[in-house]
Amino acid sequence: MNEVKRILRTSNDTELRRKAWVASKQVGEVVVDDLLELVRLRNELACSLGFPDYHTLKLYVQEFKPEELDRLFDRLDEVTREPFARIKAEIDSILAARFGVEEEELRPYHYSDPFFQEAPNIYTISLDRYYKDANVAELVSDFYKSMGIDVQPIIERSDLYEREGKYPHAYCTNIDRKGDIRVMVNLKPTEQWVETMLHELGHAIYEVYIDPTLPFFLRDPAHSFTTEAVAMFFGRLSKNPEWMREMLNLSEQETEKIRSVVEKTLTMEQLIFARWAQVMYRFEKALYKDPDADLNELWWDLVEKYQKVRRIDGRDKPDWATKIHICSYPVYYHNYMLGELLASQFLFTIMEEEGVDKIKDLRFAGNIKMGKYFVNRVFRPGKKYRWDRFVEYATGESLNPEYFVKQFCR
Template sequence: MQTVPEAPEIEAFLKHYEDLAGPRERALGEAYWSLATTGTREAQERLVEASLAYNEVFQDEGAFGKLSAWRERLGGRKDALSRQVEVLYLTFAASQGDRETLARIEELESEASSVYGNHRAEVGGRALSANELLEVLRDSTDEAERRTAWEVSKTVGREVEGTVRELARLRNRVAREQGFRDHYERSLVLQEIDPEQLEEIMSSLKEATDGPFRELRTRLDEHLREKFGVQEVMPWHFSNPFFQSCKREASEALGLTPNLDELFAGRDLLALLKTTYDNLGLEIRDVLARSDLYEREGKDQHAFCLHVGRQSPYDVRVLANVRPDHYWTDTLLHEFGHAVYDKHHDPYLPFFLRSIAHTNTTEAIALMMGSLADDPVWLERVAGFPAEAASGAWQMNRLDKLTFLRWALVVYRFEQALYADPDRKDLNAVWWDLVEELQMQKRPEGRDEPDWAAKIHVATAPVYYHNYVLGELTATQLRSFIETNVTHGPFFLNGPGEMAGRYLIEAVFGPGARDDWRETVERATGEALDPERFVASLEAARV
């Protein structure tokens, strides 16, 4: 391969931006953590300041012009220098635009995060946390109570609807200044995802799952009509307010396994978590020591993993709101899947490559690990439950994946409509049209509320949901490869698990962002991403 005459200049440029970005990136992570764990106005203001300071590093038009020229000059090369230029180019491209507009976007995103974190729905004059609302939808047999809980779970949408529309307008303004159709297209391109290829994948998945999902809905609806003594199944009859999960309903309707929440009640979830990752030879106690895992007033009610800075040893943290049940077992395993990926990047990689290959590759690891909470072998040999208690758990898992896919299609299609026209007055109807078509959920009569804005991702993690889908496809393919070629059996058991852990470090975690996500998937699984593997895994669980 020919040498690059500009290499010394490029390397100096990269080092300069490493020195500029490194401290600000760490400050941004700390500010984000502070807001998530306190929810204060002061923390919100610090996050805006830190975000603006970080983004300012990548807004120099002259530097962006240099990167663009080098990127064109190095196109087609497969080496670390070219990859660094590509990664930094994408970072710069995401930060270009009118300074005032970008600053306003940061402010609105921070405001929205604070609203979602602090919002408490009221039922009977009592403010309920997200966990408490889910408990009502999981356990209550009172029709009125369930409906009230479902309705108030959406009230945050009213608070943020205007903010989300304004964010969409501003994001579109930035995108169009750069020559994109809208923010949706710009986001995909900057994520190294071809919009047409993604559309082909999502459309094929919809078509492949239309029949199986209709069959599942028929069984679930029969069960729920009988359980609640109703003629029509409504959204509040499901245990998840967005119907993005069906584990409880599938378990009851099909008699697949006893209530897993009851099995996990009283169990030490952190002990199970440590045992699972110990089996893989992946240490997580350092992450646990930095994490914030239990409910508290003012704290973000969701769960996430955060990588603060890129200096080794890596500062990785998890925020959660743990309760001893099946949902939080899955969530803990999931978030620490992100964590072990983040903490095992090769520290000798160049600074801008010390990161995940892509959002969908880290989601793949997290989803693969979270699914262990439904794996009969894990439930029996790691969690210690009787074999008969977990016999139907994997079929339940696959039906739940089918349900989540249909929900993800709703968000995927809705965000396309939102960014096509953030001002359209019928967005509430657009949302429910998609919910009815793709999830087969009946729209409550006369309902005209911004239920779409109640989902935090639409505001603060836009154009993200397709990564969960791509992550599921990759997770299915990766686990199959590891268990066929590396461990020759369940990848998480003590003994062979250490081989799986080493393989993940070598093939996925360690290389970081050295390659793009397609090359990462092919290197780790031996083949290009194949949606048919995931579809086949769902077919095996048809009711």
């Protein structure tokens, strides 16, 4: 997969790209029969418990009402459609020029990852050069410390750097719910690893500050999407011009130079992800509703509708079965989207409480008040409240997609 991703990110050889993309989908045919059997078994068990299908059961145990999530995804579809179409047109014109084809000839293998879930690298400024001399662990630790949050003990227990045979991804884990919290990362001085380190330590500090007097089962974040929201809130900072200025000592001029690029990149990432999340949510819902439908066709119908990526003519393969979440982490994807919504809601709550109107006027580094906000209103309650009450407790209102809209859908 790393080789496939490298080719899709860097190669200008269309034939090689096509081969790499097709190779990434080969696993679909290998797993599809087992996966469909699994889907039917999941449905059978859900039905035996009185649910219409497994999708509904999974939402129920995550304390979501299906109609509530449908409404939310409909609203997000409506508000992201236009801004996404504009950004997608810009991406397509750049890619068409790069590969010497007409825009109508662009196919999935022209985009820079196998599912078009990430923003392609199309702007000339790479943020990596601002981080190339940074000690990532120190930089991120200094930032959290400046908000009054000490992450040094977490860092000391953690596995930070690459070595032969090591797990290449990243996660945060709470070993004992008694304070032994660690992150697994493979730090390098790049923007992506700064984002990941901010993200994983976001999960970590949430766990650190949960009220230790709560019973064991409540000593956990309020919901999967609330801990994602915290991690995403901090992860976004690696592309925040003010944060970069404060943490990297950039000059005013340098900050202005990167402002439009980083803001555009972050917006592009959010919109691309929001459209991709639509495909995942709607596909899985349909998959469990009718596993006998023409799923290969349905997948590309949804991709064309929501992501505006054209299918490869005549291809009839289970490309949907290559997305690992559909196989191993079923009916979970919406939590990432809800995390992004809540991350924006946290941001506007903090701005409101500090009397700040514009995002660019909010301070992050050195903002002790912001640190206290997260510790007291977000982390401390753990799982004491149901997620919807928790969101009200932390932000003063129920989960509201309009803050994400305000931030990214203009």
